[in-house]
Amino acid sequence: MPARRNSSDLRRLARRIFPGANPLRRRTDYFELIALLAVVLIAVIAVALAISTAQAELRGRLIEVDREQAGKHQVVATVLAEVDSASTTHRTVAVRWGQPPDEHFAVVNLPPRAPATNTVPVWLDQQGQLTAPPLTRGEATQAAGLAGAGVLIGAVLVTVVGLTGARLWVARRRLAAWAAEWERVGPQWRNHAS
The missing domain is CATH 1.20.58 (Methane Monooxygenase Hydroxylase; Chain G, domain 1)
Structure with missing residues (x-):
């Protein structure tokens, strides 16, 4: 019995998707x-x-x-001091890297929750300038x-x-078709009702 029910469910689904030769189908049914x-x-x-x-x-x-x-490339810079900053999105610190005479200083922004350590990693480009991490x-x-x-x-x-x-366009077309059909059939029904 379950096999027969499954096949009838499939036929019903196929009829719903493919309107086929149903005499009650409308032209707009093909839209689905x-x-x-x-x-x-x-x-x-x-x-x-x-x-x-x-x-x-x-x-x-x-x-x-x-x-x-x-x-x-990345180098390790020594934190010299924390710089006062009004921002709450980052901590600003002064750092130094390299040895004299090739010593460099810069101010970098760290995440607000970065650990307070004596060293921080910084990224340098090929010219030795500070840059964003790759x-x-x-x-x-x-x-x-x-x-x-x-x-x-x-x-x-x-x-x-x-x-x-x-779908809105098709619904309007259907409603317009039903209204036109009712205009044609309505008077006949009114005459039978009395």
Whole structure:
């Protein structure tokens, strides 16, 4: 008995999706089938585009990671003093690195919860100037994931807006068709009711 019920459920689902030769079908009933096929097609294209975008972004970011890591190096600087700062988003400290006569001084910002130690790591470019830390592989992967997710979210939004607009259009067409049909049939029903 369960096999017969499953097959009747499948037939009912197929009749609902594919209007077929139902004598009561309206021309607008084909919209559901076309909309379903369009949504499936858009979903497949969006997933492929998101994967492609994420891979391209990852390749570009990994090249940037390699370039930055080759062009920057880390040194350990000695903290000389903490500089007064009105900011609560970072701590400002004066640091020194290198030995005389090649000694360098700078003021750097540390995270507010950075441990209070005598040394801090700083990043230098090839000219020996302070620079931001190089991009990491984790940050590159995160940027690629965000790019792919952005494509998917954009595709979902466009699909939902398009499908909603199309359904509203079809609903208006159905209502207009029903109103026109009632204008034609209504007077006949009124005559039978009396």
